[in-house]
Amino acid sequence: MAKTLTLKNLPDALHARLSAAAKHHRRSLNNEAIVCLEAGLAAASVPVPDRLREIRALRQTLGSSDFEPNVIETFKEEGRP
Template identity: 45%
Template structure:
C-alpha cells in the first residue's frame, strides 16, 4: 500500500524547478516528485542491448579510424596517472 509523505522546508528554487518539470511532463506535482524520487533511488539496470546502443551513440560522432588501438591504450595509461 502506498505511503503518504509530507515534505517541509523545500527550497523555493527546488519547488519551482519541480513545478516546471511537472508541467513539461504533464504530471501533477505529486506524480512528478514520485517520478524524480524513483529515478534517483531506483535506477533501472541497463540491459546489454541498452549498453550497446549507448556505446554506439557515443562512438557515432567519432571519425572512423581516427584512433589506433595503441593510441587508445596510451590514452588509458595517461588517465591512470
C-alpha cells in the same frame, strides 16, 4: 499500501524546478516528485556485477561447505509459493 510523505522546508528554487518539470511532463506535482524519487533511487542502486563481486567475497569468508549447490537449490525450492 500507498503511503503519504510530507516535505517540509522545501527550497523555493527546488519547488519551482519540480513544478516546471511537472508541467513539462504533464504530470501533477505529486506524480513528478514520485518519478524523480524513483529515478534518483534507481541510479543509486549497485550494479549487478558489483553486487555479485560482493556476494562472492562474502561467500569466501564463510567457507563453501555450508553453501553446496544442492543446499542452495533446496533453499530456493523452499522459498517458492
